[in-house]
Amino acid sequence: MFRYISAAFLAVPLLIAGGTASAAKQPPARSEASIPFVNHGGVWNWQADGSRGVYVQDQHRRWYYAQLMGNCHDLPFANAVGFETRGIDTLDRFGAVIVRGQRCPIISFTHSDGPPAQAKKKG
Numbered sequence: 001m002f003r004y005i006s007a008a009f010l011a012v013p014l015l016i017a018g019g020t021a022s023a024a025k026q027p028p029a030r031s032e033a034s035i036p037f038v039n040h041g042g043v044w045n046w047q048a049d050g051s052r053g054v055y056v057q058d059q060h061r062r063w064y065y066a067q068l069m070g071n072c073h074d075l076p077f078a079n080a081v082g083f084e085t086r087g088i089d090t091l092d093r094f095g096a097v098i099v100r101g102q103r104c105p106i107i108s109f110t111h112s113d114g115p116p117a118q119a120k121k122k123g
Contacts, residue, residue, distance in 0.1 A: 033064055033111050034092035038083050042091070047115045048075045054097055055115040056083075063114035072097060072104035 035042045035058045045057040051071045056064045068075075075081070075097070082098035083091050093109040 065112040067108040069105040
């Protein structure tokens with residue numbers, strides 16, 4: 001049986017392929033990451049990024065950035081935080097940061113270059 005296919009159907013794959021080629025020129029998005037063994041020394045250091053994120057350093061001194069779902073109001077003033085992993089001992093985008101009893105869910109957990117350098121204070 002023979003079916004007639006219009007030229008419009010043939011043009012659609014070409015348009016999609018052309019859009020893919022232009023998207024490939026953009027810098028790649030950072031992929032999601034994880035830190036294993038969080039409850040057994042997996043986290044070495046952390047630094048708040050205001051109330052919307054946390055830089056986390058693992059035991060191998062690699063940095064990650066945890067973007068939080070909303071404002072975690074006490075985070076900029078906290079001396080300590082907890083990390084909730086929900087069953088497995090791996091910190092990832094399904095975990096949360098606990099600050100003074102407040103649960104702050106993580107929506108993205110990616111590799112990072114670390115926190116920005118702080119400006120030197122004039123004294």
